[in-house]
Amino acid sequence: MRFSEIVGQHAVKQRLINSVNENRVSHAQLFLGPEGSGSLALAVAYAQYLSCEDRQADDSCGVCASCRKYQKLMHPDLHFSYPFFAKHKDDTAITFIEQWREAIEANIYLSLDAWRGYLDAENKQANINIAECHQIIKKLSLKPFESEYKILILWLPEYLDKEGNALLKIIEEPQPNTLFLLVAQNQDQILNTILSRTQLVKIPPLEYNDIKAYLLNERGQPEATAAEMAYLSNGNMAEALSMLQHDASxxxxxxxxxxxxxxxxxxxxxxxxxxxxxxxxxxxxxxxxxxxxxxxxxxxxxxxxxxxxxxxxxxxxxxxxxxxxxxxxxxxxxxxxxxxxxxxxxxxxxxxxxxxxxxxxxxxxxxxxxxxxxxxxxxxxx
Missing domain, CATH: 1.20.272.10 (Zinc Finger, Delta Prime; domain 3)
Known part of the structure; x- marks a missing residue:
């Protein structure tokens, strides 16, 4: 995922690029934005930019070995954690990694409802369990394998219950060149002990014109349809893309x-x-x-x-x-x-x-x- 592939959010992109070029990369960052704002896409693009072997002034190159692995979400130094619907107490995010890659490749503006559709959720509650916390600690205790940085993208840390306190030490004192990128929607639901250890990156809802232009130019929607969907989505690209999959009315x-x-x-x-x-x-x-x-x-x-x-x-x-x-x-x-x-x-x-x-x-x-x-x-x- 390159910055150029992400709809809108130009100010946020520039801030992230500047932090890398000015060597001001914080080891724990919280990408906070409403659903469909592109927070997850920005985190992935930021991680790819950090790991790019031929980094450009304003984006990753997209063609080096590192970028090609990032495009497939299969880089050995890129790790994901996310809520899931555990069937067994020892289930972790890696149990559902194939579904995760499929979901992200289909729609980087993923919502929890859409993610639920990729899993056998039944009536279970989504959460990030203690087994996953231990797995995170284990993975991030190792040195980077290929790139300068080892990066964990943790989607929806709101679903970390008190078990999240197990991560405090490694967040506060990580291995050298280890980065935590937390992608959240609701700051009030995040453990204060974790929140206080992160640098905030605020991401606003997408602009109406950005969504409309994307639907017109990238999805080939008629002017009236693109305008209506952009209006209805209210800055939420996940909702706009969801509308494309259902009957126009x-x-x-x-x-x-x-x-x-x-x-x-x-x-x-x-x-x-x-x-x-x-x-x-x-x-x-x-x-x-x-x-x-x-x-x-x-x-x-x-x-x-x-x-x-x-x-x-x-x-x-x-x-x-x-x-x-x-x-x-x-x-x-x-x-x-x-x-x-x-x-x-x-x-x-x-x-x-x-x-x-x-x-x-x-x-x-x-x-x-x-x-x-x-x-x-x-x-x-x-």
Whole structure:
């Protein structure tokens, strides 16, 4: 993985390159960014740059022996650790290395949900167990085999429980030229003892224009589709790529139709529409709700008198201007909250008919009866 292959994040790339060229490489770094921001891709590209035998001023060469091994994720001085779903207490990351390589080569913007799909996860909880911690210590106690650096990329250290304290000594006093690159999404869930021993590299969500340009130029998507997916993904490339694998839908017209039925309190039509939503499939349901959340957020900006901050195509902007005539800021916030809660439960396999019917009734309450409820509903799983 070369820096040039990574979408956007130009400032972060330059910072990482400068740290190498100025000989300011910290032995323990935390790449902290939201899902789909490219944190893992940046860590791999950084490791490849450090190990490149013909390092360029702004990127690895991509053709030396080291780079070719990195491209296949098979360099002897590159090690990975990540959450997995252990079947046996002595399972470690190496047990699942073939699935890991397959997942990363398919999509470097990997999400935990996508990673779960490569494993026989059943109902197990992902974690990084004590056996894996001992394996990390064992691997990193050795000198580099080929390159100047031995590098461990630890994806999602949030899944290190108290067992992670076993790594403190080797993180604080590693062998010479041994680097820890932790790739995380939630700083609050990382053990403080580990957090305090790392140098922070903050990675922001991807820019709308960067995702749109990638979908247009690299994935051959039509202008309108690329714009909609970039908008729906909200800076998350993992979500944008996930949308490519599912049926393209006109979420705007579907969502506006739903709101209008709820505003008019057309019960029979709402029930029929819920039946349609229930048949979309989980990913399309998530995309539909995600579009709704973003659209309502734009409506809220219009109501707040900030049209210059609204990011909608012209036709959708006109629709939003019409919709805000029957909504208040409080109503948009309440609807957004209902949609976010529904999205959360769709991810956890809620019964779609019950879920969407309940959300419909709540939107009817908000738009038709001008009443905002308190609290949350628990949905019945499949």
């Amino acid at each position: 006109n979420y705007h017209s579907q969502f506006i139709q739903w709101l209008r039925m709820c505003y008019s309190n057309k019960g029979i039509e709402v029930v029929a529409f819920v039946e349609q939503l229930a048949k979309l499939g989980r990913e399309n349901q998530k995309n539909f709700l995600r579009y709704g959340i973003n659209f309502i957020r734009e409506c809220c900006l219009l109501l707040a008198g900030a049209p210059n901050l609204v990011h909608l195509p012209a036709s959708e902007f006109d629709t939003a201007q019409k919709m805000i005539k029957v909504m208040s800021i409080e109503a948009t916030e309440a609807i957004s909250s209902e949609l976010e809660t529904a999205h959360y439960h769709v991810e956890r396999n809620a019964n779609p008919k019950i879920l969407f019917l309940d959300v419909s009734l709540q939107i009817i309450t908000i738009l038709h009866y001008k009443t905002i409820r308190q609290g949350r509903t628990q949905y019945i799983p499949k």
